[in-house]
Amino acid sequence: MTAVEIDGRGKLSAEIAHMVPQHTGKCRRLHGHSVSLSVRVEADQLDQQGFVLDFTHVKPMMKELLEQLDHHTLLADHSYVKDEHQVRVETPDKHYSFPEEDVVILPVFATTAEEMAKWAGTEIWKKIPEEDQDRITYAEVTFWETENTGATFVMWNRRE
Ligand SMILES: [Zn+2]
Numbered sequence: 612m613t614a615v616e617i618d619g620r621g622k623l624s625a626e627i628a629h630m631v632p633q634h635t636g637k638c639r640r641l642h643g644h645s646v647s648l649s650v651r652v653e654a655d656q657l658d659q660q661g662f663v664l665d666f667t668h669v670k671p672m673m674k675e676l677l678e679q680l681d682h683h684t685l686l687a688d689h690s691y692v693k694d695e696h697q698v699r700v701e702t703p704d705k706h707y708s709f710p711e712e713d714v715v716i717l718p719v720f721a722t723t724a725e726e727m728a729k730w731a732g733t734e735i736w737k738k739i740p741e742e743d744q745d746r747i748t749y750a751e752v753t754f755w756e757t758e759n760t761g762a763t764f765v766m767w768n769r770r771e
Contacts, residue, residue, distance in 0.1 A: 612654070612655055612748065613653065614651060614749075615662075616650065616651040617669065617670060619673060620758055622647070623648055625645075625646055625678070626646075627644055627646055627681070627683060627685050628642065628683070629644070629685040629722040630642065630707075631721050632700070632705075633721065641684070646727070647755045648677060648731055649755065650751070651752075651753075652664045653747070653770070654748055655746075655748055663747075669735065672735050676731050683713060683714055683715040684709055685715055686714050686716050686722065687716075687719050687720060687722055687726075689720075690721075693711070696711045696712075697711065698711055698714050717730055725754075727762070728752055728761070731752050732750075732764040735766065748768075748770050750765070751764065751765045752766060
């Protein structure tokens with residue numbers, strides 16, 4: 612087995628704002644993070660170039676996802692109401708209103724690191740060519756909320 616990893620911490624990153632309305636602690640308030648992505652891939656057989664996976668294809672995918680998020684407020688897709696060009700988030704005790712262009716709506720239950728890792732992993736995995744997918748034995752993505760706190764989503768696992 613051979614493994615390769617892109618550790619994007621501090622390099623492949625984006626500035627985001629979010630809140631976790633259902634959280635009982637401080638995460639329910641609007642706050643910001645410098646988030647980054649890392650990807651790890653394993654294979655038993657290398658491709659014709661001698662790579663586990665050509666990371667010159669994967670890095671742009673990671674960058675593209677981060678660019679979508681950068682300098683936006685992230686919202687879960689079930690959590691908002693749109694009216695005119697404003698997006699409203701209403702929780703039992705709070706009301707937020709954002710200009711539409713300032714937010715990114717994501718197909719997640721909440722914008723936690725766990726759910727964001729799953730979103731990023733799903734997006735990356737579907738763009739990896741089928742012949743590479745067939746060769747890969749394990750692939751994971753980590754969504755870092757800080758330099759040392761993140762959540763990992765396993766995109767693919769058929770380790771022996
Ligand atoms: Zn947070």
